[in-house]
Amino acid sequence: MAKLAVAVAVSVCLSGTSAFQPLLKSATPQRSASVTQAAYDYSKVEGLPGASEPFLPYFGYTPDSEKGEQLKRYREAELKHGRLAMMATLGFFVVEGLNFHPLFPKVEGIAINQYQQLPGAAQAFLALCVGLIEGINIEKGWKDPRKDADNFFTLEEDFEPGTYNWDPAKFITKYGLEDAAKMKEMKTKELNNGRLAMIGIAGMIVQESLTGKPIF
Numbered sequence: 335m336a337k338l339a340v341a342v343a344v345s346v347c348l349s350g351t352s353a354f355q356p357l358l359k360s361a362t363p364q365r366s367a368s369v370t371q372a373a374y375d376y377s378k379v380e381g382l383p384g385a386s387e388p389f390l391p392y393f394g395y396t397p398d399s400e401k402g403e404q405l406k407r408y409r410e411a412e413l414k415h416g417r418l419a420m421m422a423t424l425g426f427f428v429v430e431g432l433n434f435h436p437l438f439p440k441v442e443g444i445a446i447n448q449y450q451q452l453p454g455a456a457q458a459f460l461a462l463c464v465g466l467i468e469g470i471n472i473e474k475g476w477k478d479p480r481k482d483a484d485n486f487f488t489l490e491e492d493f494e495p496g497t498y499n500w501d502p503a504k505f506i507t508k509y510g511l512e513d514a515a516k517m518k519e520m521k522t523k524e525l526n527n528g529r530l531a532m533i534g535i536a537g538m539i540v541q542e543s544l545t546g547k548p549i550f
Contacts, residue, residue, distance in 0.1 A: 384525030417496075474499065477489070
């Protein structure tokens with residue numbers, strides 16, 4: 335079981351950019367992909383980034399909203415959880431495999447118990463950072479329910495899930511992601527590696543919870 339968890343973690347962290355190529359015929363987005371503009375039709379699953387086997391069509395799910403609002407929310411949640419899972423998987427390896435704790439050298443033991451060992455101020459600071467990030471996400475992507483009750487739990491029409499108009503490393507320009515086809519390909523890779531990471535980190539957490547022993 336430990337070998338399986340390690341294999342999954344290594345696959346997530348080291349997988350090549352060609353991993354999980356889409357198996358469906360590519361569909362042309364409605365308009366050029368952008369970090370700020372919605373580019374895909376969320377009234378249907380086909381044609382979306384990540385719409386590849388075995389994840390199509392989301393375990394039989396078919397949008398029942400004319401504007402695809404429900405599917406769009408699912409995509410926003412999937413991207414966020416996938417990104418967190420990839421970082422968590424890498425974090426397990428860093429704190430256990432490399433035993434790297436530059437700020438808090440006294441922290442030890444299995445990864446799932448290390449957050450509780452941080453000083454109260456550090457825990458509060460991390461909670462504040464999470465709150466700030468979520469606040470920015472809400473401000474950029476979600477409608478204000480204070481203006482209209484129908485806006486509750488609804489994304490902005492021009493918001494593309496997972497994009498926050500923040501690219502300090504200039505990856506979009508560096509890798510030519512202004513091109514819609516390349517952007518869709520990269521989004522699919524991110525989604526599928528995130529899906530693998532969510533499965534992997536869930537297994538790692540369960541294993542450590544049951545055995546009380548580190549993965550790495």
